[in-house]
Each structure stands twice: as structure tokens, then as C-alpha cells.
Amino acid sequence: MTGDRTFTQLTTCLWVTQSDLYQTNSGIFLSAGAAVLIDPGILPAASQAIAQFVHEQGAEVTTIILTHGHWDHILGPEQFPSVQVVAHTSYQEVIRDHREDLQRQVAGWETERRYQRVTPFEPPLPDKVFGENLAWPVGTLTLQLQHSPGHAPDQITVYHAPQGTLWAGDMLSELEIPFVSYNLAAYEATLAQLAQLEIRTLVPGHGTPTQDPAEISTRLREDRAYLAELRTRVTAALQAGASLNETVAACSAMRYHHPKDNTLPHRWNVESVYAELGGKCTSPHGWEQE
Numbered sequence: 265m266t267g268d269r270t271f272t273q274l275t276t277c278l279w280v281t282q283s284d285l286y287q288t289n290s291g292i293f294l295s296a297g298a299a300v301l302i303d304p305g306i307l308p309a310a311s312q313a314i315a316q317f318v319h320e321q322g323a324e325v326t327t328i329i330l331t332h333g334h335w336d337h338i339l340g341p342e343q344f345p346s347v348q349v350v351a352h353t354s355y356q357e358v359i360r361d362h363r364e365d366l367q368r369q370v371a372g373w374e375t376e377r378r379y380q381r382v383t384p385f386e387p388p389l390p391d392k393v394f395g396e397n398l399a400w401p402v403g404t405l406t407l408q409l410q411h412s413p414g415h416a417p418d419q420i421t422v423y424h425a426p427q428g429t430l431w432a433g434d435m436l437s438e439l440e441i442p443f444v445s446y447n448l449a450a451y452e453a454t455l456a457q458l459a460q461l462e463i464r465t466l467v468p469g470h471g472t473p474t475q476d477p478a479e480i481s482t483r484l485r486e487d488r489a490y491l492a493e494l495r496t497r498v499t500a501a502l503q504a505g506a507s508l509n510e511t512v513a514a515c516s517a518m519r520y521h522h523p524k525d526n527t528l529p530h531r532w533n534v535e536s537v538y539a540e541l542g543g544k545c546t547s548p549h550g551w552e553q554e
């Protein structure tokens with residue numbers, strides 16, 4: 265515990281701490297006095313607890329990795345003003361095109377938590393961006409950063425190969441179904457690529473990390489099956505000339521986990537896939553998903 269935060273050690277070099285909002289995970293890779301943070305915190309107290317935790321380990325924060333430009337992942341860097349930020353190159357377009365959406369979403373959350381901000385929120389600018397992949401050091405270790413689009417155009421995953429640790433961004437959660445906020449084909453390709461990895465520790469952006477091999481393969485299998493079925497049903501509906509509402513109805517019998525919490529995200533997925541596959545849908549709700 266640091267303050268009221270719990271830090272769970274998952275491997276010899278990775279600790280995780282979780283927010284009560286959407287069970288959002290923040291990561292700390294530690295090696296030889298260096299710390300690389302992943303999506304560190306939502307409210308300032310969380311980021312400060314992470315900073316204190318790193319200090320107590322006798323380490324210094326060298327880098328913040330942002331997995332993607334959704335609002336609940338990008339509030340950490342303002343608490344670490346001198347630390348370099350690494351993100352995918354298209355993160356820059358995301359925060360430019362959605363600056364006001366992000367500010368509105370952050371303001372909504374902060375009002376709910378009665379947090380009074382002194383200066384307006386500005387999405388953090390990256391110091392280093394990359395295209396397909398990037399090897400990034402933490403002390404004596406090397407992390408593999410990989411572009412993994414689908415949920416978001418700019419999403420990245422972080423893989424520590426020697427220990428088979430995958431930080432999966434907003435994928436492979438036991439709570440959430442895949443949120444296809446960006447593109448189905450990209451999401452399918454990303455999961456196909458991740459399925460090739462040896463994964464011994466899996467950390468989703470939201471939900472429970474797991475080291476159970478059966479659970480890891482179940483999450484991969486179920487999320488890929490969900491996307492495949494979504495593609496099949498929406499394609500068939502479009503071929504039959506179905507409207508968006510008819511397509512939503514055609515996908516309503518699909519089974520997925522936590523159906524009560526995921527009904528709306530599932531509907532949004534149908535809308536965005538319907539639009540992606542050529543249907544007329546003026547306002548897919550993708551951006552509103554976290």
C-alpha cells in the first residue's frame with residue numbers, strides 16, 4: 265500500500281495498481297533503478313502514489329508509455345512534467361482531432377469526483393512517437409512496443425518477451441467485450457498477431473490481470489470469436505439490405521460476457537462495424553467508448 269493504493273507485483277519487474285474507475289490498470293516496469301510507467305493514474309492522487317511507490321523502490325521514472333489517446337489513459341503525464349512520453353505516431357492526430365471531446369470527458373469525470381482543477385486539461389504531447397514497433401529500455405530490460413490498432417487507431421501493446429508479459433491496452437479484459445471504437449479489420453489482425461505470442465502474464469487496460477494459461481487462451485479465443493461472429497452477422501445483414509436497426513436486431517442474440525454491462529458497447533460495435541462494412545450510419549458512437 266502507498267496511501268490507499270495497492271501495488272501488486274506480477275513479475276520480477278512489473279507492478280500493477282488499479283483505479284476504481286472501470287478497473288483501469290496502471291503499470292510500473294522497474295529495473296536497475298529505472299521505472300517505465302504505463303498509463304499512470306487517473307486522478308492526481310493516483311499518479312502521486314505511483315511516484316511515491318517508485319521513489320520507495322529507489323528508482324527514477326524515465327518514461328511514460330501511453331497505450332492510446334482515450335481520456336482515461338492520458339491523465340498521468342501532467343503529474344510527471346519532466347518525464348518523456350512515448351506514444352504511437354497517430355496518437356498526435358487523435359489528441360488533435362478530439363481535444364475538445366477529451367476535455368469534455370475529463371471535465372465530466374472530475375466534476376463527478378469533485379476534483380477542482382487549477383489549469384484546464386490539455387492532452388499530453390508525446391516526446392517520442394513510433395510507427396510499427398519500437399524497442400524501449402527499462403534499466404537492463406527491453407520492452408517491445410507494438411502498434412495494435414482496432415479499439416483505437418493509435419493503440420499500442422507492450423511486450424516483455426523474456427517473461428512473456430503482455431500489457432494489452434484496452435483488449436483481452438474479462439469485464440469488457442472488445443470495444444471496436446476504431447476498426448474491426450484492424451482489431452481482428454491485432455488479435456491474430458497477439459495470438460502468436462507466448463503470453464504468461466496478461467494485463468488488460470481494464471479488469472483483472474491473469475497468469476492462468478487457460479484463462480489467457482480463453483480471453484483470446486472468446487474475443488476473436490465475438491469479432492468473427494459480429495463480422496458474419498453484419499455482413500449477412502448488409503447483403504440482405506438490412507437497415508441499421510434491423511442489423512442491431514440481427515446481432516441481439518449474440519452471446520458475450522457480462523451482458524448487462526456490455527449491451528450498449530455491443531450496440532455501438534454493431535453501429536461502427538455496419539458503417540465500416542459499407543452501411544449507412546451517420547454517427548457511429550465509437551469515440552464515446554473508453
Ligand SMILES: [Zn+2]
Pocket residue numbers: 332334415416434553554
Ligand atoms: Zn480505450
